[in-house]
Amino acid sequence: LREEGKSEHTLCRGQRGLCDYTKFLISRVGEDWIFLILLGLVMALVSWVMDFCIAMCLQARKWMYGGLESNVFLQYLAWVTYPVVLITFSAGFTQILAPQAVGSGIPEMKTILRGVVLKEYLTFKTFVAKVIGLTCALGSGLPLGKEGPFVHIASLCAALLSKFMSLFGGIYENESRNIEMLAAACAVGVGCCFAAPIGGVLFSIEVTSTFFAVRNYWRGFFAATFSAFIFRVLAVWNKDEETITALFKTRFRLEFPFDLQELPAFADVYTVGATQFYRLDFSLQASAVPRTGHFNHLHFDVPPGFGQFMAGRLTQKESLVTLLDNRTWAKQGIAEEFDYFRNYQAWQHPQVNIFVTLVIFIVMTFWMAALAITIPVPSGAFMPVFVIGAAFGRLVGESMAAWFPDGIHMDGTIYNIVPGGYAVVGAAALSGAVTHTVSTAVIVFELTGQISHILPIMIAVILANAVAQALQPSIYDSIIRIKKLPYLPELGWGHPEKYNIRVEDIMVRDVRYITLNCTYRDLHNVLLTGHLKTLALVETVGKLIISTEESSISPTRTTSPKPLKPALKRPSVVERPTELPTSKTPVLLYHQNIHLFLLSNISEWEEMQLDEQVNFNNCKIDPAPFQLVERTSLHKTHTIFSLLGLDHAYVTSIGRLIGVVSLKEVRKPSNPSLSLCKVCLLSTSALLPLS
Structure with missing residues (x-):
């Protein structure tokens, strides 16, 4: 008996200790850092899985096109039909499940962070519609972006995680606490999209906040850094990369990246270019109405047709990688042989030089992107604008290389022009002008892994912002106007x-x-x-x-205050008659009299209650x-x-x-x-x- 008592006592102590440890663990689960780790992990997984599915969709399109080499008509039909099917499914699925998932999501998050509650914008079905719709839209090959929708997806994850974490700690039911977590989620959305945690935090603050609480700074940096780290680790695990590197790694010359004489070209050319693209973009935005009939531009990028003059067979990622290359494509307007990489051959045409190809690519990509972002599917505009800016910068860089074929002489040393540096500056300047942000410069540094062109990039971004802000609102403020969201300009x-x-x-x-x-x-x-x-x-x-x-x-x-009670819950107010009629009145007339009697008493009682x-x-x-x-x-x-x-x-x-x-x-x-x-x-x- 004594041994049995000792064993029961030991068992009770063990159970009590386990209970205390469980309570301690649950209390720690409610802390911010656990929440931010879960948010970063989930978003990194979602971003990597989406990129994988998008790459498979784009590869399937090329596989279908390549398998029909014997028949040009079937090639054309496959190239055009494939994106139409995907984009139609994306639009239909989104409209049926959650129409709130349409578009970028940054304008809505900007409104929500101001304190306005938009119906159904942070629900689970919106999350499903946003993820699946965005995957199909980007997998179609249309010039659409991922960055804006990912800010919304990260906010959806934060809202759903807050509901889950409220089971362990009631603090996550607090409205102000949820707003702080949504602010951190916006940074995570950009961070895991571009693997740019620092630029992601700064960009999210610029596009979603008018006043930002500094106490939320560490939350954004912690979650965005963890998410970007997991996102790049997954790329290494899948053998897409050998180690953790920048998403679009460049190899610019470090000892002499640019000459001082090139600064006016960096500043003036990109300011003028950003202004023209910016004004034209918003003239289209102001008259744009979401519609599903903007599929005509799919006929233009067919590789055997007009697409051969604009590198039509390259995806956005492949185009950006080639545009940021540090080697010169042309000398004195004559295209060199692109024998070092297969993708570079898409920019080469026997009858057209590289300058015409770049101009056609810029013009066609611009108006195709302007029409594509009006389709009612989850999509963003940052990446198409980024690619257009890189192409415009590449055009200026190739022109400078043609004007100075022998390079720039400095102290007896010849330094060739680096067109890829102009492409980097152009991408940062145009995207910064369209979004009215300076943090795009930081995003470019993290995307390329180099800060060799930090001075021309900052000059171009600041000047482009100064000109753009004097002309019209940012793209997100324009969408707020079009959708008439309750935001204070x-x-x-x-x-x-x-x-x-x-x-x-x-x-x-x-x-x-x-x-x-x-x-x-x-x-x-x-x-x-x-x-x-x-x-x-x-x-x-x-x-x-x-x-x-x-x-x-x-x-x-x-009069003295008396509480109002519903009439149906107070049966004593209306008393039944004590005596039934003794006359031989028909039963129907008797019931009518009783009904009228009850109605008159109820009306009198209601009037009495209204006067209390x-x-x-x-x-x-x-x-x-x-x-x-x-x-x-x-x-x-x-x-x-x-x-x-x-x-x-x-x-x-x-x-x-x-x-x-x-x-x-x-x-x-x-x-x-x-x-x-x-x-x-x-x-x-x-x-x-x-x-």
């Missing part, structure tokens, strides 16, 4: 008159309000005036500065809503709304409610072309603010 440059506008000039004075001693009838009348997410709760009518004709509130009562005072004890009331005074400037109001993510604010004068200003009123002076947002919004809680 910047005040803009060159409008000093906006700084003289006050809150009293834009506020709404017809405020729907209720008082502390109002009746249910008063509350009913206010609710009938329109769709209201919140109501202003004030102490007395006497404290309101509001005209009588603008108020829809009837005089209040001072409302009990606010069980209501969610915000005791300190955000308030502004009538003399607050528009600039200060704009900053407060952007910093705090406000949806509306009440305007008071000496503690008295005089109006309300919402996001709609602040947006109109910022940009009069913007109209009221028509998106499905969810209110996190029904608040009744006090003044």
Whole structure:
């Protein structure tokens, strides 16, 4: 018996220790670093699997094309039909499962991080639609990008992981905590897409945030670095790479990468080129409507046809690798023999020199990308713009090499022009101009693995941004305008008159309000005036500065508060008749009389209940809503709304409610072309603010 007692005691101690260890482990699972590791791991796996599937789809297209060499018509049919089938499936699957997955996703995330809740944008079915739709869209070979949708996919993963982690710690149910994790997820999306963690963090901050909390910095860097590391390790594991290297590794000359005399060419040419492409791109964006009929451009890149003049048989990745090559393709306009790599032969044509090929490639890729991004499928615009910029830079670099065939003489040494360096600068400048970001320079450094051209890249990116920002909004802000998402635009440059506008000039004075001693009838009348997410709760009518004709509130009562109970739950209110009629009235007439009697009693009871005072004890009331005074400037109001993510604010004068200003009123002076947002919004809680 004593031995059995000892064994039971030992067993109980072991179970207690296991229970304590489980609680400790669960508590540690709720920490941020575990969450960020899981997020980075999942996104790295998703990115690698998607790249693998996309490569298989593109290889299948080439295999079908190569297997039909005996029949040119069948080659043409296979080359055109294959992407049509994939892109049609992507559009149909996305529209049926989750239409919210269409497009880039960065504009929506920019809106969500501001505090607006967009319906169905962070759900599991949207994640499935985004991943499968993006894989098919990119596998079709159309000039579309992966970077924008991956920001949305990473945010979807973060939202789903937050729901899972809330089982271990309630802190992940906090709304502000979820916003912080979504900000880190945006960095992970760019980091695992390009294997560029530093540029990914900076780029995500620039395109999704107006004000960024520095305390979230480490989360973005940690998760993005881990995700990029796993993404490149998987490439080594699959024997795609020998070791962890840059995604588009370059081999530029390090001892003398460029001459000082080339800086004007870097600055001027790329600024002019970025401006022209930028303005043309947004002229197409402004008139673009998502449609599925933009398949005509698939006829132009067929290799036996017009595609032979624009390297049509190369994928975006293969084109970018060849464009960044440091060797010169032409001397004095005469194409050299491309005998060192098979892919370089796609740029060579017996009747056309390399300059014509590059010009055709730039023009055709530009308008094909402009049409492709309007197809309602998950897609991004960063990578096509990046490739176009690289091609434009390559064209300038080859021209410089033709103008200076003997290179540049410096201290008795001849240094040849490096066209690949111009391609790198062009890619960074054009993508930076279109997105209004400077961090594209950092992304280029991490993509190529070299910073030899850091000075011309930074000069070109800054100048391109300066010119582009003076002309039009970024591509993401333009999409926000087209979709009419509830985002607050910047005040803009060159409008000093906006700084003289006050809150009293834009506020709404017809405020729907209720008082502390109002009746249910008063509350009913206010609710009938329109769709209201919140109501202003004030102490007395006497404290309101509001005209009588603008108020829809009837005089209040001072009766004792009594809670309202539904009529169906109070059977004692309507008493049954104690005696049945003794006359020989038909049964039908008897039931009609009883029905009328009950209806009259219910109506009288409802009228009595409507005249009783409302009990606010069980209501969610915000005791300190955000308030502004009538003399607050528009600039200060704009900053407060952007910093705090406000949806509306009440305007008071000496503690008295005089109006309300919402996001709609602040947006109109910022940009009069913007109209009221028509998106499905969810209110996190029904608040009744006090003044």
